[in-house]
Amino acid sequence: MKHARIAWSGAIQQAVESDGQLLITQGPHKGHLVGFDDVVWLPPLTPVSQARTVIALGLNYADHAKELAFKAPEEPLAFMKGEASLIGHKAFTKRPADVKYMHYECELAVVIGRMARHVKKANAYDFIAGYTVANDYAIRDYLENWYRPNLRVKNRDTCTPIGPWLVDAADVPNPMALKLQTTVNGKVTQSGTTADMIFDVPTLIEYFSSFMTLKPGDLILTGTPDGIVDCQPGDVIVTEIEGIGALHNTIVSS
Known part of the structure; x- marks a missing residue:
């Protein structure tokens, strides 16, 4: 559903x-x-009584790491985001007036369904409530380190559209075989598949739950394939994942 x-x-x-x-x-x-x-x-997420943890992956697709001239990581590269960065389907993302390069990132977002601690890969899917689409914008002008993006790159208000749907996990038989696509003003600029993740969803849940408690409503943004381009005010960006939905977003000047 x-x-x-x-x-x-x-x-x-x-x-x-x-x-x-x-x-x-x-x-x-x-x-x-x-x-x-x-x-x-x-954002298609039921409010929770405490702050939501949002974990985002960097360089989790080998082609994207190659695109940025980086060696594929040997363990997950993660950073945290605040919930205030999340906005919904058909909302507007602000591009700062002084930046030279701001790009989208089409990502499968995993929504945790129950408390997870020391979960093994074989059981990881039992802890997922569902999936949604995330567009994790990055502003390269502020980037100091691709391996650990700083807050101004990835944790900006309006810069993480998510939605439109939260699709029940039971309705996604194999989240590791989904096509991803991004269009800018109707032109396809990014195309990939979740099968190309370096660290798949069960691996990520096992890894994160080995040292932190994942709680219902927490999010894991699983990274993006190659094909990023600069986005300008007025551009309409559609990030789409097979079986999950098509997330529409428009860039505006701040």
């Missing part, structure tokens, strides 16, 4: 996809059908 979180009728609503519309599933409007263009799309 495809779940969404939207703002409509003056409130935040939970909904699911139903025959090309959104079906409200909770509250006084439960059962109402709403059009995709009649709502504000929010």
